[in-house]
Structure formats: C-alpha cells, structure tokens
Amino acid sequence: MTIFEASPFTNAIVAALEDDGLLVGDGEQPAGAGWQGEPDVSVFKAYMVVHAMVGGLLDGSIGDPDDDGSLMYQVSAYGATRAQCEWAADQARRVILTGPLLVAGQRVVRVRVDMLGGARRDDEVQPPLWLSAERYRLLTTPDATATGS
C-alpha cells in the first residue's frame, strides 16, 4: 500500500512555471521579483506565488480508497499595474493548464480552474500592488503503466 504524497504535485507546478521562464515563488515572494529599486520609480518584475491550499480530498476504489487525489492550489500573480498582474496570471494559467505536470508514478488526469483570479488592487502596501488570486484543482490517479497494475 502506498501513501498518497501531495508535495510532488506542488513541486511539479512550481517547476513547470520556472521552466517557462516565469518568476515563481514556492509559498513566498521569489528572489529578484517585485520592485528592482525604489518603489514606484524602478521597474517592477511581475511574479507569482504557488500556494498548496487547505481542501481537496483523497478517493479511490474499495481496494485502494486513497489512491486518487483532488488537490487545490492558489497561484497569486502580482504586478505593479492591472495589466501586468493579469499578464502574469495568464502566463501561469497557460502553463498549468497545458502542462505537462510530471510526477513519477502518477498521472495528472486534469487541472481545471476552480476560480478565475480577476485583478484586485492591494492598498495595504504603498505603492499599491495588483493581485490576481487564481485557484486550481488538480485531479490525479496512479499511473497504471508505471505501476504495472
């Protein structure tokens, strides 16, 4: 009996975004992102942060009741403007939905957008940032060809 592991899927999402050349943080702001000097004067490098979310569930057959995973993620995209924020969110969506998200021994059956993130101005920081908090649900099952079952 194998115990379902969630972390490889989060790793795969972060890796796919990084491989596409995007500035992505694993639960935190990545190095080199954001304002490159004095805020509001210097260049702002758009970035995204991947969060593995509370929620989701395990399911499966009677024999293997916890084999299939439904995992939830939020990808928060940040920009200095609405357009930059949405651009980052669009890039993240393109990568995550088209994949491939590779996890050994597992097959990612589908990734779907659970909620489009829109674009919201965060006035808690000055100068304000724009945030798009998009949520995804990833459905996975063991790769039968890999396990030989």
Place this chain on the structure above:
Amino acid sequence: MITVDTSDLDELVELLGAAIERTPKERATALRKAGNTTEAGARANVAGYTKASTGELAGAITHVGTDLTRTIGADVKQAALLEYGTPTTGAPRRWLTGPAEAALDDLLADLAHAAEPW
C-alpha cells in the same frame, strides 16, 4: 395483445403535485442548514486567527438572500485579504470558501432528496 392503461397517470400527477408543494420547503431547509453550517465554520476559522483586525471580520460575517438563495460574506477589507492572502498578510486562508465547500456536499445530497417525487 398490448393494453395501455393511462389511469396510473392520475396517481403520478397526484404524487408530483405533492412533490411540487414539498420541494420548495425542503430546498429552503437544506439551503438554510448549509448556510448556517458555512457561517459557523467561517466564524470558527476567523476566531482561530490571532490578529486583532480579524475581530472586525468576525463581527462582519453575515448573509443576505431569500429562502432559495443565500450569499454569505463580510463587507470588510480583511475578508479578501485573509481569503486570498497578500505579501503583507501572508498565505491565503480559506476561512470562507473552505466551510462553504464542505457544506456543499450535504446541500447537494439534501437537494437531491428534495427532488425525489416520493
């Protein structure tokens, strides 16, 4: 020989008539239950956060709607800040969508039951 007796339709009409009267009440009950569960879960989540500003959020959780629709939320800025996270408030915390998702399964089961004609 084939016999077709349509008199059973009268009984079916009677059953469906009863279901039509019952269904809105059961829908309202199911929705109220799911809404109350969601609000209770949201309040419990917010109560677990230690920042002083979350007290305002806890006090602002409310709902609007009718017997057949319900919108739950809190009209304060902390609502979105906590739910989606920001660089200053930290990682997203599903204080509202978490309980709502959990209540949804029960709501769907209750609605399916309410839709049964007998």
